[in-house]
Amino acid sequence: MGIDFIIAAIITVVGLTTPILLAGLGELVVEKSGVLNLGVEGMMLVGAISGFAVTVYTFNPWFGVLGAAAGGALASLLFAVLVLQLNSNQVATGLALTIFGTGISSLMGLSFTGRIVVPFLSVFPESLAKHEYLQLIFGYSPIVYFALIMVPLTTWFLKSTRAGLILRAVGENDLSAHSIGYSVIKVRYAAIAFGGAMAGIGGCYFSMVITPMWAEKMTAGRGWIALALVVFAGWRTGRLLAGAYFFGILMALELYAKASGFSFLPSQFWAAMPYAMTVVALSFISSRGTAGANAPACLGKPFLPST
């Protein structure tokens, strides 16, 4: 153990963090607009298979990522139509999306089982990407950089742009936003589609980078962790980034514990750790009451204008 180990560990953590960071950022924007979409896990799975399928057909992982975004967004629109147009219950509809996404992804994935793609790794020259130390900066898949860039971009969008202000207004008080002439429904459609695309890209990180193949339910509940992350972060992008790394480290611990055969505790203990810690972390955050105060006021409520 030494510097090599630390470098390898950091790279693992960054990799594990990326999918939940992407999906979490997307969901944060959705929730800021006042909609609770519990379908993240389903959208991630649809993204995972879409990205993989497009990569198999086009031999181009960049198209794969676009395909994953499109797949996730398309899946999210199903949810959007029900929730926005028909005012269906958001909790139940989100669950339906996850069940649907799980089913449709395994149906789509049938003809891709057992196939592999070239993993979508660093595009930097090998002298940088494989360099002993510089790989810490250059050794990641482009999706990782995308996720990291999206953090300040989302912050900037929500805080400093007019569109972001409108989106937050819609989430805080939909009726007021409606009465001064903003289309609540359109804003929420856009937010939900963005959330779907981000979850899709997060999902394809599993099928295109971590294990460059398709397997049913390969996201293994990370969509739910991303949802927890948003609450954990108190709907703030900066804290979301920190929270994502916290969970990334926990998940990396599991891998290392398994690999090194920490025999004083069973491997299942480490596998359960991220989920158990999510519950503990949520308890800490929720009990302080600050997180709830920061939640968008219209979160999860249907939009019912009187006219």
Next chain:
Amino acid sequence: MRIKLEKRREPSLAMLVATPIASVILTMLIGIVVFDLLGIKGFKAVVDIFLSPLLASYKWQDVALKAAPLIIIALGLSMGNRAQVWNIGAEGQYVIGALCSAGMGIAFGQTGGFLVVLLMIAAGIVGGGLWAAVPAWLRTKYNVNEILSSLMLTYVSFQVLGYLVGGPWKDPNGRNFPATAPLADAQTLPVWPESTVHLGVLVALILPIVFWVIMARSEFGYQVRVVGSSATAARHGGFDSKRTIWATMIIGGAMAGLAGGLEFLGVLHKIDLGFASGYGFTAIIVAFLGRLNPFGCLIAGIVLAVTYVGGQMAQTSVHIPNSTAGIFQAMMLFFILASDILVRYRIRVIPSAKAAGV
């Protein structure tokens, strides 16, 4: 011409009953089209999934066996949903319930009999209830969203199962395969002569009546409905919504634990890594398709069980994957949620001013 939605003063009973039926029919029709587009014989697939299990009498017992856990879990969940308590971790409570039943059985060794079986089932109920009490405690004490906590605990429960069946409870004669030793015959549920239908099926037929009485006739049932319809009204009425959260979560968990125990004692007789088969999640669909009504859950449970059995049949006959049934199940849920609006609103077509000749 314009379409306008008018809120109904009372939810429409006719729509409440008609929409689930319409959802199932719509799912079948769309299924035919979608499968044809996918290059699978759509009509045959839909007939196989939705009708063959009903037409083939030898499949009825399969349907009954699959329907039993779905109904039992859905009964508990729909009570929670009525109170706006979202327990989506029934799958985990089902697993923990089965493990507790197994633990009780192991404690008795090879001893069986009526009392032991009863204790094993009781252990399942208690285990599932306790597992669900954790999200209830976190919600009432720390205001933790029960959707997330109950689901996270489901993933934890899978690891608990993995640890127990791969470690301390591993069958020593099982060729190192991670599974518990098969139950002694004296520890299994009684079975209807010359069939596979176990006592749990009877439980699933009786429980809807019990739940209906509780929900429609008891003060507790009234409280659940009031808390669910409006937290403010509940406060004014002097109802403690925390108590309702505790009660409905624990009842939901207890039912899931009971279902897990019954499945273990009545059908599988051992627990391996594939024990969690998704009943806990499918039961959410059953609850909604059954409109959160106990008898609705009974019927919806049978419908969903038919799609399970039909899905397996279609797998061999038209070579469509098992996941197809899952897609149909999700579609039914989408339709039922989409049609909710018809229950609460009336659709009015308003002729435009010009057409009306004004």
